Amino acid sequence: MLEQYVPIGIMMLFAVAFGIVLVNINRWIGPRRPSTEKLSTYESGMEPVRTARERFSVKFYLVAMLFIVFDLEIVFLYPWAVVFRELETAGIVGMGVFLIVLSIGFLYEWKKGAMDWH
Amino acid sequence: MSIPLHYYLGLSAVLFAIGVAGVLTRRNAIVVFMCIELMLNSVNLTLIAFASFMGDISGHVLVFFVMAVAAAEATVGLAIVIALFRNRQTVNIDEINILKW
Amino acid sequence: MSISFQDVIATGPITVVSIVALVVLIVETIRDKTELLTCWISITGLVLAMIVAFTSIENTGTAYSGMVNTGGYANFFAVVFCIAGLLSTMLSKSYIQKENIEHGEYYFLLLLAVVGMMLMAAAADLIIFFLGLELMSVTFYVMAGFVRKRQASNEAALKYFLLGAFATGFLLYGIALLYGSTGTTNIESIISRADILPPNTTFLIGLGLLLIGLAFKVAAVPFHMWVPDVYEGSPTTVSGFMSTGGKAAAFSALLLIFAPKLVNLVGPIQEVLAVLSALSMIVGNVIAISQTSIKRMLAYSSIAHAGYLLTGVVAANASGTKGILFYLIAYTVMNIGAFGVLSTFESKDRQNLTFDDYAGLSSKKPVLAGLMALFMFSLSGIPPFAGFFGKYYVFVGAVEAGYTWLAIVGVLMSVVSVYYYLRLVVLMYFKEQAVISEPTVSSLGLTALVISGVAVVELGIFPSTVLNIIANFF
Numbered sequence: 146m147l148e149q150y151v152p153i154g155i156m157m158l159f160a161v162a163f164g165i166v167l168v169n170i171n172r173w174i175g176p177r178r179p180s181t182e183k184l185s186t187y188e189s190g191m192e193p194v195r196t197a198r199e200r201f202s203v204k205f206y207l208v209a210m211l212f213i214v215f216d217l218e219i220v221f222l223y224p225w226a227v228v229f230r231e232l233e234t235a236g237i238v239g240m241g242v243f244l245i246v247l248s249i250g251f252l253y254e255w256k257k258g259a260m261d262w263h
Numbered sequence: 264m265s266i267p268l269h270y271y272l273g274l275s276a277v278l279f280a281i282g283v284a285g286v287l288t289r290r291n292a293i294v295v296f297m298c299i300e301l302m303l304n305s306v307n308l309t310l311i312a313f314a315s316f317m318g319d320i321s322g323h324v325l326v327f328f329v330m331a332v333a334a335a336e337a338t339v340g341l342a343i344v345i346a347l348f349r350n351r352q353t354v355n356i357d358e359i360n361i362l363k364w
Numbered sequence: 365m366s367i368s369f370q371d372v373i374a375t376g377p378i379t380v381v382s383i384v385a386l387v388v389l390i391v392e393t394i395r396d397k398t399e400l401l402t403c404w405i406s407i408t409g410l411v412l413a414m415i416v417a418f419t420s421i422e423n424t425g426t427a428y429s430g431m432v433n434t435g436g437y438a439n440f441f442a443v444v445f446c447i448a449g450l451l452s453t454m455l456s457k458s459y460i461q462k463e464n465i466e467h468g469e470y471y472f473l474l475l476l477a478v479v480g481m482m483l484m485a486a487a488a489d490l491i492i493f494f495l496g497l498e499l500m501s502v503t504f505y506v507m508a509g510f511v512r513k514r515q516a517s518n519e520a521a522l523k524y525f526l527l528g529a530f531a532t533g534f535l536l537y538g539i540a541l542l543y544g545s546t547g548t549t550n551i552e553s554i555i556s557r558a559d560i561l562p563p564n565t566t567f568l569i570g571l572g573l574l575l576i577g578l579a580f581k582v583a584a585v586p587f588h589m590w591v592p593d594v595y596e597g598s599p600t601t602v603s604g605f606m607s608t609g610g611k612a613a614a615f616s617a618l619l620l621i622f623a624p625k626l627v628n629l630v631g632p633i634q635e636v637l638a639v640l641s642a643l644s645m646i647v648g649n650v651i652a653i654s655q656t657s658i659k660r661m662l663a664y665s666s667i668a669h670a671g672y673l674l675t676g677v678v679a680a681n682a683s684g685t686k687g688i689l690f691y692l693i694a695y696t697v698m699n700i701g702a703f704g705v706l707s708t709f710e711s712k713d714r715q716n717l718t719f720d721d722y723a724g725l726s727s728k729k730p731v732l733a734g735l736m737a738l739f740m741f742s743l744s745g746i747p748p749f750a751g752f753f754g755k756y757y758v759f760v761g762a763v764e765a766g767y768t769w770l771a772i773v774g775v776l777m778s779v780v781s782v783y784y785y786l787r788l789v790v791l792m793y794f795k796e797q798a799v800i801s802e803p804t805v806s807s808l809g810l811t812a813l814v815i816s817g818v819a820v821v822e823l824g825i826f827p828s829t830v831l832n833i834i835a836n837f838f
Contacts, residue, residue, distance in 0.1 A: 203345060210338045217334035220327055235368075249386055253393045272544075279537060286530055295526055302533035306540050313544040321549045322540075325491050329536065332498045336529055339505050343525050346509060347518040356526070359519050362593040 204262060211254060218247055271312035278305035292347075292354040296340050303333050371427040374434040377417040377442040378482045384409025385475035392468030402468035403457055406475055410450045413478075417442035421833070430550070431489045437837050440689065441485030441616045448609035448696050449478040454812035455704040456601040458804050462711060463599060465511050473510075474605065477503040481613035485620075490539050490549040493617055497535070497581070500613055501528050504606055508598040520597025527580070527590045535577020541570030551620055558629045571633055574621065581614035584674060585643040588667045595663035600710055603659065604703025607666045608696040615673055615692055624680035637678045638770055644671030645777040653784050656718045658706060661784060662699070665743060668781060669695055675770055676758040684761025689834045691754030694742070694823050698751060701816035702739040705732055708803040719788060723797035731810075732803060735817045737789045742820045744785040745778050750823035 225232075225240055232239075254260060278301060285298030307326045314322025344354055351359065372379050387409075388402045395401070417439040424435035432438075453474060460466045476499060483496025505528065509521025543549050545567040546557040558567070580587040595603040627634050648668030655661040673691055676684035709717055726733040742749035755778060759771040805813075823830060 206341060206345060210341050213334050214338050217331050220330060224327065246386065249389055249393075253389055256393045279533070282533065286526075292522060292526065296529070299526070299529045299533055302530075303536060306533065306536045309537070309540040310543065313540065317547050319547060321489075321491065322543055325494070325539070325543070325549065328491060328495055332495070332502075335502055336498070336525075336532075339502050340525050340529070343505065343509050343518070343521045346512050347515075347522050350513070350515050350518055356522075359522060361515055362519055362523075362597050 207259065211259060215247070215251070218243075268312060268316045272309060275305040275308040275312070278302075278308065290355050290357055292344055292356050292359075295356065296337070296344075300333060300337065303329060371432075374420075374423065374425065374427040375432055375486065376420055377413045377439065377446070378432075378479060378486065380413040380416055381409060381446075381475055381479050381482065384413070385472055385479060388468060388472045388475060392472065398468040399461075399466045402471045403453065406453050406471040407450065409475065410446045410453065410478070414443055414446040414450070417446065426488055431492050432483075432486045433488045434486065437616075437620075438482070438486035440833065440837065441612065442482045444612050444693050444696055445478050445481040445485070445609055447693070448605060448612065448700060449474055451697070451700045451704070451812045451816060452601055452605040452609070454808045455604070455700070455707060457808050458806035459599065459601045459707040459710075459809075460510075462804055463511055464712070465599070470507070470510060473503045473507050477507070477605070477609065481609055481616075484613045485616035487617065487620060488551060490542070490551060490554075490621075493551070493621070494536065494539060496613075497617065498532065500610065501532070501581075504528075504602075504610060507602045508594055508606070510599055510602065516597040517599065518597075520594045523590055523597075524594040531577050531580035531587070534573045534580075538570045538573030538575070538577060541566050541573065543570075545570060555621075555623055555626045558626050568630070568632065571622075571630065572636070575633070575636065578614060578618050578621075579640055582611055582618065582670045582673070583644075583667050584640045584670045585647040585667060588644070588647070588670075591667055592660050592663040595666070596657065596659050600659065600703055600707040603663075604700045604707070607662070607703070608699045611666065611670065611673075612692045612696055615677075615688060618677060619685065619688060622677055624685060627677065627680035634678060634680065637674055638767060641671050641674035641678055642770060642773050644668060644674060645774055646671075649777045649780045652781070655784070656720075658717055658719060658722070658788065659703075661719075662702060662706075665781065665785075666699070668777065669699075669743075671777070672755055672758055672774055675762045675767075675774055678767055678770060679758070679761030679765040681761055681765050683757050683764055686831065686834050687754060687757030687759075687761050689837075690823075690827065690830055691751075691758055693830060694750035694754045694820070697816045697819040697823070698739045698742040698749075701735065701813055701820070702743065704809065704813050704816070705736045705739070708732065708805040708809065711804075719791055720797075722788060723791045723795040725792040727796070729803060732805070732813075733792045735813050737792065738817050738820055740785040740789050742824070744782045746782070748821075748824045750820045750827075752824060753827040 221243065222240070225236065229236055282298045282300075282302035282305060285301065286295050289295050289298060307329055310322040310326050310329070314320070314326075347359070348354055353359070384405060388405055391402055391405065392398050421435055421439040421443075424433075426432060427434050453471060456470065456474075460470055480496045480499030480501075480503065483492055483499065485496075487493035487496060505521055505525040508524050509517050511517035539549070542554055545564050546554050548554060548557075576587065580590075583591045595607060598606065622633065622637070627637065645668055648664050648666070648671060652661050652664035652668065655664060669691075673688055673695075676688035676691070678684070679687075706717070709721070722736075725736075738749070742751040745751045745755045747753075755774070759774050762768070762771040762774070
């Protein structure tokens with residue numbers, strides 16, 4: 146049964162080789178004359194102020210936390226949308242209740258200032 | 264020819280075991296939590312495998328709920344870690360030891 | 365297969381508490397200074413839910429396409445959870461004021477935890493059981509860390525969260541394996557497949573993993589490590605609520621899944637449960653003796669009580685089940701009462717009072733000391749208080765099922781427990797010493813304490829009031 150995987154193996158070998166060649170081809174044939182200006186980070190013409198590797202503000206984590214919950218609640222909308230027609234009124238009412246509960250939570254975090262950056 | 268069920272079950276059992284090992288050996292609260300998420304997701308794989316092989320819907324439904332619950336847990340967990348970090352400046356679970364008998 | 369309005373009515377208690385919780389959140393959102401209002405809204409809501417649950421206790425059936433049980437067992441537990449929630453709310457008022465954490469969210473979370481507990485007791489399907497369990501657990505994680513500024517509270521929340529989520533992983537894997545081996549998530553069908561299936565390894569492993577998860581939630585040895593730390597670090601009223609409502613909810617689910625029929629069919633599970641039960645009784649009681657902090661003593665005693673309750677699950681007969689239900693309602697009132705008295709003596713800078721802090725309390729505060737003594741007598745299982753009859757029925761069940769050794773361990777360990785419970789009473793009544801800081805007890809909190817005290821005595825003298833209701837379920 147393993148021989149069925151041989152074409153896949155060959156394809157993957159080709160894919161990897163092709164990727165390596167494409168990524169490195171300009172390094173092999175192109176000229177390289179580096180200078181300080183060229184090696185610095187490209188910031189749309191701006192001088193980079195300091196290193197990018199530093200701690201993030203905790204605010205990013207707070208936004209991520211608020212985001213992930215609402216993000217995943219949307220998961221329930223997709224299966225619902227697929228069988229939407231068969232569910233008829235019960236489906237609309239059920240999803241309505243779900244969304245109302247969700248909006249109450251959203252309203253709460255908004256009013257409590259969880260979404261203010263400062 | 265499709266992949267037999269026990270391949271999926273074996274993979275998810277291995278993933279689950281990796282998660283358990285991580286929880287028991289890691290000392291950073293965030294990494295411990297990531298290992299717990301790995302455990303939950305390996306269970307999701309088991310559920311999906313069973314559900315699709317039996318052609319039954321309730322396994323899929325449970326997976327949706329597990330994902331939503333895991334997100335809620337992640338949020339609460341991160342919030343707890345942030346609250347702790349503000350007071351203690353550490354997330355190392357060996358240093359979090361003021362409660363003991 | 366559609367959701368109708370009848371389902372919403374049939375699951376009345378759950379609906380009422382959910383709506384009230386949302387109302388509390390809305391009030392908290394649109395108004396400032398909502399502490400008093402939200403407190404009273406939740407009290408009203410819980411009383412209403414209790415009335416609804418009590419009046420519809422006869423209407424047994426299922427709702428939401430057979431996902432949720434209604435009436436009978438589910439409503440009995442709904443009443444228990446409402447009592448736990450109600451007493452905790454009333455006791456919390458002055459405590460959270462003192463701790464400077466008085467926010468409407470506290471009551472919102474408490475109500476959500478009650479909803480989760482009700483879902484667990486009403487679950488006819490493992491999906492609902494899992495959702496209820498997580499709703500309860502996640503709110504408990506937040507409530508344990510509610511005192512954001514205190515390190516002990518942060519630490520309790522983190523420990524509870526990490527260990528709780530770890531246990532959830534095992535529980536979920538158990539559910540997945542049960543689903544795989546039986547092809548259904550319906551609890552009733554899983555139990556009925558147990559005798560059709562040949563001894564099936566997947567099924568047994570699934571049951572075992574599920575048992576690990578539940579044993580963690582009921583705080584049975586060897587899955588008890590979190591209990592002392594979490595109860596000590598959490599706000600005292602929250603510890604009281606977790607130890608009673610949380611334990612009752614976990615046992616309600618344990619009894620649904622590890623129902624007598626299943627336990628009798630699957631021999632190994634009964635043996636494992638018996639070992640867990642014996643270990644919990646021994647470890648809980650022995651370690652409780654050496655504690656100096658009363659909160660930690662109550663935490664270890666809570667482990668021991670999980671052991672007594674598990675004896676009823678091992679017995680897997682009518683007396684055992686009846687005993688567990690009675691025990692849970694008795695444990696709810698007496699343990700919330702004990703934590704409630706503790707909460708009145710704690711102040712912002714005096715946490716974790718020791719036994720010596722209570723010396724000579726009876727002469728300064730006769731009412732509080734009397735109530736505390738009452739709860740201690742009841743917890744140690746001395747007749748004629750509520751705790752005695754709970755233990756009695758559970759142990760009778762064990763003897764009937766042929767587990768005499770387990771009942772003997774239980775009785776011996778109850779004798780051991782008398783030592784540390786009554787040590788507190790002796791200190792309060794027979795030792796003179798300067799008393800600790802002035803207790804802050806609001807009239808609301810005192811009412812809750814008196815209600816618990818009266819219930820402890822009432823259940824002890826007239827156990828038949830509750831037993832008659834329970835007898836109809838099985």
